[in-house]
Amino acid sequence: MASMSQKITTFLMFEGGAEEALTFYTSLFEDAQVLDISRYGADGPGEAGTVQRATFSLAGQQFMCIDSHVEHGFGFTPAMSLFVECDSEAELDRLYSALADKGEELMPLGSYGFSVKFGWVNDRFGVSWQLNLSEQQR
Structure with missing residues (x-):
């Protein structure tokens, strides 16, 4: 049986644009807000000012997102x-x-x-x- 403190959160990984995306999403829903956001500083490893990690909610559901500083050969898919x-x-x-x-x-x-x-x-x-x-x- 799962621990009562365990939580599953949808995690969105962007290669830039995470803050623009979460700002856009939170503007669309009435019950939405940015809960926490931290950005990379000048010492990296990501580009200064990009999202190191953010948590936001849409209609009571929490999401997390980042700007990946590592290029990857995949993106989002309609399968999810x-x-x-x-x-x-x-x-x-x-x-x-x-x-x-x-x-x-x-x-x-x-x-x-x-x-x-x-x-x-x-x-x-x-x-x-x-x-x-x-x-x-x-």
Whole structure:
């Protein structure tokens, strides 16, 4: 059985742009805030001012992110996505529009049988989002 103090947090690794991403994400949700942020100093190892580690919350869910100072041959993939249940069609449309801006639409907003209204996008940072109209709104 897991320890009561154990916690699992989604961790997003950027190669630059972490602060821009978390600022963008926290601007989209009402219940969102930056909880903690530390930046690399002049002594590195990352570029001075970039995110060494940050914690932020969106709709009560905590996330962590960093700017990796090491180049890596991988990025974000739609196989791992953030699934958002939207309380209203207006909220769904707003989030979809904002997240799709400068991103990539994987499934345009529509009715897909499993949902009256659903959309899937990779945002401008490469993070994948599934947006769904809540069952209660159908």
